[in-house]
Amino acid sequence: MNSIKIFSVLPISTLTGSLRAPLSALVDDSRKVQSDCCYVALRGARADGHDWIEEAVRKGARAIVAERSCPEWAREQGVVWVQVPDTHEAVGYLMSAWYGFPSQDLVTLAVTGTNGKTTTSYLAHAIFCRTWLRCGLVGTIHYDNGRERIPAVNTTPGAAPLQEMLARMLENGCRAVAMEVSSHSLVQKRVAGMNFRVGIFTNLTQDHLDFHGDMESYYEAKKSLFLQMAASGDKKAVAVINIDDPYGRRLVGELSGKMKVRSYGTLEGADFRMKPLRLSLTGSEYELAYNGKTYLVSIPLIGRFNMMNSLAALAGTVSAGIGIRDAIASLAQAPQVPGRLELVANVDHVMSFVDYAHTPDAIVNVCKTMKELCRGRLITVFGCGGDRDKAKRPLMGEAAARLSDYCIVTSDNPRSEDPEEIIADVLPGIPDGKRHAVVDRAEAIREALAMARPRDIVLVAGKGHENYQEFATGRIAFSDVAEIKRCVRELEQSSLKERALERERSEQEKQKKGKPRR
Numbered sequence: 001m002n003s004i005k006i007f008s009v010l011p012i013s014t015l016t017g018s019l020r021a022p023l024s025a026l027v028d029d030s031r032k033v034q035s036d037c038c039y040v041a042l043r044g045a046r047a048d049g050h051d052w053i054e055e056a057v058r059k060g061a062r063a064i065v066a067e068r069s070c071p072e073w074a075r076e077q078g079v080v081w082v083q084v085p086d087t088h089e090a091v092g093y094l095m096s097a098w099y100g101f102p103s104q105d106l107v108t109l110a111v112t113g114t115n116g117k118t119t120t121s122y123l124a125h126a127i128f129c130r131t132w133l134r135c136g137l138v139g140t141i142h143y144d145n146g147r148e149r150i151p152a153v154n155t156t157p158g159a160a161p162l163q164e165m166l167a168r169m170l171e172n173g174c175r176a177v178a179m180e181v182s183s184h185s186l187v188q189k190r191v192a193g194m195n196f197r198v199g200i201f202t203n204l205t206q207d208h209l210d211f212h213g214d215m216e217s218y219y220e221a222k223k224s225l226f227l228q229m230a231a232s233g234d235k236k237a238v239a240v241i242n243i244d245d246p247y248g249r250r251l252v253g254e255l256s257g258k259m260k261v262r263s264y265g266t267l268e269g270a271d272f273r274m275k276p277l278r279l280s281l282t283g284s285e286y287e288l289a290y291n292g293k294t295y296l297v298s299i300p301l302i303g304r305f306n307m308m309n310s311l312a313a314l315a316g317t318v319s320a321g322i323g324i325r326d327a328i329a330s331l332a333q334a335p336q337v338p339g340r341l342e343l344v345a346n347v348d349h350v351m352s353f354v355d356y357a358h359t360p361d362a363i364v365n366v367c368k369t370m371k372e373l374c375r376g377r378l379i380t381v382f383g384c385g386g387d388r389d390k391a392k393r394p395l396m397g398e399a400a401a402r403l404s405d406y407c408i409v410t411s412d413n414p415r416s417e418d419p420e421e422i423i424a425d426v427l428p429g430i431p432d433g434k435r436h437a438v439v440d441r442a443e444a445i446r447e448a449l450a451m452a453r454p455r456d457i458v459l460v461a462g463k464g465h466e467n468y469q470e471f472a473t474g475r476i477a478f479s480d481v482a483e484i485k486r487c488v489r490e491l492e493q494s495s496l497k498e499r500a501l502e503r504e505r506s507e508q509e510k511q512k513k514g515k516p517r518r
């Protein structure tokens with residue numbers, strides 16, 4: 001839709017001027033302006049797109065969408081001016097219309113919550129793909145448009161790349177898409193204008209208070225996904241909510257009467273109810289009660305929280321139209337989610353895992369799981385991100401210390417902050433004797449592996465799949481997985497050398513002893 005009709009999708013707008021030729025493009029970045037395009041001015045964290053309106057018109061923009069009223073100069077130049085109360089919301093609707101409302105033709109499954117979004121959407125994507133063959137994925141690790149994987153910039157992209165990607169998924173023959181919807185994206189209305197068939201709420205615990213201010217606003221941000229679904233009037237839209245989580249129970253209450261709600265969890269009354277049966281370092285099993293029947297679900301993922309993630313994926317995809325048995329069969333073959341409780345090395349009876357825990361609750365969950373399954377000590381290496389919620393730092397420290405036998409506190413994307421100061425915020429939660437700090441992450445990993453004894457587990461938390469470390473000066477290549485592998489190789493080589501030296505020494509001893517005394 002590239003005519004003036006496109007503006008009719010906006011819920012509220014005031015239009016000045018008339019459009020003679022079709023629009024050539026719709027952009028929200030002045031650097032992408034071309035002749036005869038429409039430029040939408042967005043207020044951002046660093047810049048205000050309204051500052052580039054005149055430049056956009058000089059470069060050939062024929063239409064402007066802005067929160068300001070039409071100035072005299074624009075009227076005189078015959079610019080089409082659309083004034084709206086919120087350009088972030090407007091650009092969502094406009095991009096959706098521009099690309100032919102792709103979310104209406106896809107079965108869209110959105111996952112929101114503090115932890116478990118990536119894992120749940122990955123599992124839902126795997127279930128969709130096994131049954132419906134080609135499906136899309138949008139999330140923290142990468143985007144998959146049904147034909148190719150694209151590295152992710154944001155967990156939930158802005159409206160322009162998002163709607164373009166959904167249109168590409170349709171072109172590529174995708175029937176469904178599983179996508180993470182972050183709280184940042186909800187506040188910034190990146191998903192405005194989207195039709196969601198299923199919305200999953202995983203949980204809500206402390207994170208991102210630097211952005212949201214308090215837990216109440218954080219909750220309201222998550223809830224807005226479901227209010228958007230309820231307001232769409234789509235009778236098929238379903239909210240799938242974890243009722244083990246207190247905020248989940250609150251959400252069920254607040255959505256009741258507004259839309260279809262299905263619950264999941266371990267508590268009585270859950271529509272999809274699970275009873276954990278077996279936890280091991282290779283996978284997990286649980287009993288699922290659904291619709292008066294019980295099923296055995298087996299997943300190659302570790303930990304109770306991953307049982308919950310798989311239950312969420314199962315409840316979400318079944319609510320989207322997948323058969324329960326197909327969903328269960330897909331979960332048995334679920335892929336390893338990169339950097340989520342991923343076993344990287346198992347050498348000399350020491351197992352090393354990489355995980356993406358970077359919130360207090362995630363640290364609690366992953367350390368509890370590891371401790372439960374570990375027959376020796378749990379040595380945890382972790383840090384806290386710079387330029388992010390500072391209040392979570394001592395809480396992460398306290399949780400890691402309480403649930404591990406030893407902690408090495410290190411750096412995790414210090415960004416613009418001083419890494420030593422971040423570590424100083426973490427340490428107060430951890431008693432002396434149970435930890436030491438090593439600023440250099442590679443060195444911290446090496447020390448953890450060097451101190452491990454048979455049966456110990458080394459857990460390297462916080463960066464998961466990330467392939468960089470971000471400092472004030474920029475990013476450097478860094479991967480916990482690669483670092484562990486390198487250290488393990490080095491330790492193996494040095495222990496081989498040590499053993500060879502040891503053999504040599506004992507040979508010499510034997511020879512000395514064997515020599516006849518003169």
Ligand SMILES: CC(=O)N[C@H]1[C@@H](OP(=O)(O)OP(=O)(O)OC[C@H]2O[C@@H](n3ccc(=O)[nH]c3=O)[C@H](O)[C@@H]2O)O[C@H](CO)[C@@H](O)[C@@H]1O[C@H](C)C(=O)N[C@@H](C)C(=O)N[C@H](CCC(=O)O)C(=O)O
Nearest residue numbers: 028029030042044045046047048049154155156158182184
């Ligand atoms: C702080 C923040 O969230 N920023 C996001 C935001 O950018 P912004 O609005 O702040 O951009 P800006 O630089 O201020 O520019 C404002 C406007 O001016 C325009 N502009 C700018 C310069 C110019 O010359 N001309 C021009 O027109 C820009 O195109 C933009 O429209 O909107 C962009 C597009 O949607 C995002 O890519 C960007 O994410 C940044 C990269 C980011 O790091 N965000 C993180 C905090 C984030 O969103 N994380 C969540 C996951 C969190 C989680 O749950 O763990 C995520 O979804 O990724």
Ligand SMILES: Nc1ncnc2c1ncn2[C@@H]1O[C@H](COP(=O)(O)OP(=O)(O)OP(=O)(O)O)[C@@H](O)[C@H]1O
Nearest residue numbers: 114115116117118119140305355356357362365366
């Ligand atoms: N359901 C869950 N409950 C609590 N913790 C979880 C859960 N699922 C995963 N975790 C922990 O949180 C970490 C991040 O998981 P995942 O990447 O799936 O979540 P996310 O919500 O996508 O995170 P992000 O917002 O940072 O992208 C995992 O590595 C694990 O430590």
Ligand SMILES: N[C@H](CCC[C@H](N)C(=O)O)C(=O)O
Nearest residue numbers: 358384385388412413462463
């Ligand atoms: N989406 C999260 C990821 C955090 C990952 C962790 N490695 C860090 O850098 O703090 C954020 O941007 O806050």
Ligand SMILES: [Mg+2]
Nearest residue numbers: 117118140155
């Ligand atoms: Mg994620």
